[in-house]
Amino acid sequence: MVFQADDYIPNISYDSVIFGFSGEKLKILILEYHNTGTFALPGGFIRKDEDLDRAVKRGLSERTGIDQIYLEQFHTFGALHRSNPAVMRRIFEGQGIVMKDHWIFDRFISVGYYALINYDTVSPKPDALSDSIGWYNFDSLPELMQDHNQIVEKALEHLRNHLDQKLLSFNLLPEFFTMKDLQQVYEAILGENQNRANFQRKMLGLGILERHEKLYSGGSHKAPFLYSFRKVKSDS
Amino acid sequence: MVFQADDYIPNISYDSVIFGFSGEKLKILILEYHNTGTFALPGGFIRKDEDLDRAVKRGLSERTGIDQIYLEQFHTFGALHRSNPAVMRRIFEGQGIVMKDHWIFDRFISVGYYALINYDTVSPKPDALSDSIGWYNFDSLPELMQDHNQIVEKALEHLRNHLDQKLLSFNLLPEFFTMKDLQQVYEAILGENQNRANFQRKMLGLGILERHEKLYSGGSHKAPFLYSFRKVKSDS
DNA sequence: AAATATTGTTTCTTTGTGAAACAATAGTAA
DNA sequence: TTACTATTGTTTCACAAAGAAACAATATTT
Structure with missing residues (x-):
C-alpha cells in the first residue's frame, strides 16, 4: 500500500468520525x-x-471494512500547522517503509465527515497500515495524532445541533428497538437526561416511528413496544 | 496577476457568498x-x-476591497465535474492571457464560506480579473459559472439554520437601527413574515440589544427607538 | 384640534414542556 | 394462585412560550 502520487489529489485528505x-x-x-x-x-x-x-465512502470501506453508511460532511480543517510530517514519517517507518520525499508528508487540508453506524452488527477490520481498529468511549478517548481530537469535538457539536432535524439516530440502532433504547441514544449524544414522558410524546409526534408487537421479554415488568423507523427516502 | 504554481496549494480553492x-x-x-x-x-x-x-480573508479583501468581516465556513464542494477548465480558459483569454497548461485549469475542490456585511457602508471594488462587482437580489441571480448557484443555495440554507444561534444579523445592519429594520432582516433571510409583537419580545428577551433615544424622524407617527447590539466578544 | 400611521405594550388564547401521578402488565416471590 | 415489584404507556397539572389581537402612545399631517 504505497500511494502513487499520480493517482491522488495532493494536499487534500478526509478524516472521519464514526459514531457507534x-x-x-x-x-x-x-x-x-x-x-x-x-x-x-x-x-x-x-x-x-x-x-x-x-x-470518503470508498476509503472508509477499505480501511475499516464498513460499507453502506450514512456520511455527513461537517467541517474542513485547514490550519497551517495541523499536519505533522514527522508523525507521518514515523508511521511509515514503523511499517518498515522508508521514503525520503513523498507527497504524503506535505501539508494537508482535511475534510471532516461523520457517520453513525450500528455498533452491534458491524465488525471493523484494520487495514495494512494499522495494527488495530477499535471502539473507544467518547468520554475517554486516547490522545489522537495531529488535530484529530479537535475534529472529534467538532463532529459531536455538529451532530448535537442536527440530531432532531435529520433523525440521524436511526443509524445507531438495530431495526427494531424500544422507546427506551431510542431515549438512551439521545441521552448519550446530547450528554444529558431526557424526560421520559415528554420524550415519548415528542418522538411519537414526529410521525416517523412504526409501532410493532410487544415481543421484548426482558425483565419482570410490562413489556415495551418495539418500534422501527418508517422508511421515507434512501440516501445514495 | 498570474498565479505562480509554487505559491499556492493546487486543487483547492474557496468560494464565498457575501450577503448584504x-x-x-x-x-x-x-x-x-x-x-x-x-x-x-x-x-x-x-x-x-x-x-x-x-x-479566505486575504483573498476576499484583495478581490472585493472588503476588510474585517465575519466569515463562516459552511460546506466543501468536491464533485468530480464541478470544475470546468474550458470556462477558466475563456476567462483568462478574455483578458488576453493565453496559457497552455496551468494548474488553474485543474480540478478544484472548493471550500465554501459566507459572510454578512453592511450593504450601505461597503463599496466593493473589482480586481484585475473582473470588470465588475455588484449586488444582486438573491431571488433574481444571474446564472453563475460552474456550481456557484448551488453554493449560494447551500449557504442560505446554512444561514437560515443558524440565524438565531449566532445572531449573525448584526453584520447586516448599521450601528443603530430600529426594531423594524431588524425584523426586516430576519424576514428577508427566512423568507417569511414574523409577528411584530412577538418578534420584539423575543429580541428584547435575548438581552443583546441596547436601547437608545428616539432619534428617528421618518414619518407622521410615533418615533421608534433606536437599538444597537451589545458588544460581547470580538471575532478575530 | 382632529385624523392618521406606526410604534411599544398588554392581554388573551393556544400550544408546548417539565414533573409528577396513575394505570397496565410481565415476571418473581410467597 | 395471589400478592409484589419493576417498568412501561398514558394522563394530568402547572407553567412557560408563542401567535394573534387589542390598546395606548406619539410624531406628523390635515
Missing part, C-alpha cells in the same frame, strides 16, 4: 498504527477521478 | 469577468504558507 452506540455509551472508531502507539481517525485521500463524497 | 441587506431585500455580491459574460462568486486560492481561514 453500545446500548449505553457513545463510542468512536479509532485506528492504531503499527509500532508507533499513534492513534488516529480513519482517513484517506481522494483519487483524481472520483467525487469527494465517493472517495 | 438593502433595507428590504437580501443581496449577494457577484463578480463578472472581462469580456466573457461569466458571473461568479468571489473566490481564490490558498497559499502554501497560510491558514485556510486567513487565506
Whole structure:
C-alpha cells in the first residue's frame, strides 16, 4: 500500500468520525498504527477521478471494512500547522517503509465527515497500515495524532445541533428497538437526561416511528413496544 | 496577476457568498469577468504558507476591497465535474492571457464560506480579473459559472439554520437601527413574515440589544427607538 | 384640534414542556 | 394462585412560550 502520487489529489485528505452506540455509551472508531502507539481517525485521500463524497465512502470501506453508511460532511480543517510530517514519517517507518520525499508528508487540508453506524452488527477490520481498529468511549478517548481530537469535538457539536432535524439516530440502532433504547441514544449524544414522558410524546409526534408487537421479554415488568423507523427516502 | 504554481496549494480553492441587506431585500455580491459574460462568486486560492481561514480573508479583501468581516465556513464542494477548465480558459483569454497548461485549469475542490456585511457602508471594488462587482437580489441571480448557484443555495440554507444561534444579523445592519429594520432582516433571510409583537419580545428577551433615544424622524407617527447590539466578544 | 400611521405594550388564547401521578402488565416471590 | 415489584404507556397539572389581537402612545399631517 504505497500511494502513487499520480493517482491522488495532493494536499487534500478526509478524516472521519464514526459514531457507534453500545446500548449505553457513545463510542468512536479509532485506528492504531503499527509500532508507533499513534492513534488516529480513519482517513484517506481522494483519487483524481472520483467525487469527494465517493472517495470518503470508498476509503472508509477499505480501511475499516464498513460499507453502506450514512456520511455527513461537517467541517474542513485547514490550519497551517495541523499536519505533522514527522508523525507521518514515523508511521511509515514503523511499517518498515522508508521514503525520503513523498507527497504524503506535505501539508494537508482535511475534510471532516461523520457517520453513525450500528455498533452491534458491524465488525471493523484494520487495514495494512494499522495494527488495530477499535471502539473507544467518547468520554475517554486516547490522545489522537495531529488535530484529530479537535475534529472529534467538532463532529459531536455538529451532530448535537442536527440530531432532531435529520433523525440521524436511526443509524445507531438495530431495526427494531424500544422507546427506551431510542431515549438512551439521545441521552448519550446530547450528554444529558431526557424526560421520559415528554420524550415519548415528542418522538411519537414526529410521525416517523412504526409501532410493532410487544415481543421484548426482558425483565419482570410490562413489556415495551418495539418500534422501527418508517422508511421515507434512501440516501445514495 | 498570474498565479505562480509554487505559491499556492493546487486543487483547492474557496468560494464565498457575501450577503448584504438593502433595507428590504437580501443581496449577494457577484463578480463578472472581462469580456466573457461569466458571473461568479468571489473566490481564490490558498497559499502554501497560510491558514485556510486567513487565506479566505486575504483573498476576499484583495478581490472585493472588503476588510474585517465575519466569515463562516459552511460546506466543501468536491464533485468530480464541478470544475470546468474550458470556462477558466475563456476567462483568462478574455483578458488576453493565453496559457497552455496551468494548474488553474485543474480540478478544484472548493471550500465554501459566507459572510454578512453592511450593504450601505461597503463599496466593493473589482480586481484585475473582473470588470465588475455588484449586488444582486438573491431571488433574481444571474446564472453563475460552474456550481456557484448551488453554493449560494447551500449557504442560505446554512444561514437560515443558524440565524438565531449566532445572531449573525448584526453584520447586516448599521450601528443603530430600529426594531423594524431588524425584523426586516430576519424576514428577508427566512423568507417569511414574523409577528411584530412577538418578534420584539423575543429580541428584547435575548438581552443583546441596547436601547437608545428616539432619534428617528421618518414619518407622521410615533418615533421608534433606536437599538444597537451589545458588544460581547470580538471575532478575530 | 382632529385624523392618521406606526410604534411599544398588554392581554388573551393556544400550544408546548417539565414533573409528577396513575394505570397496565410481565415476571418473581410467597 | 395471589400478592409484589419493576417498568412501561398514558394522563394530568402547572407553567412557560408563542401567535394573534387589542390598546395606548406619539410624531406628523390635515
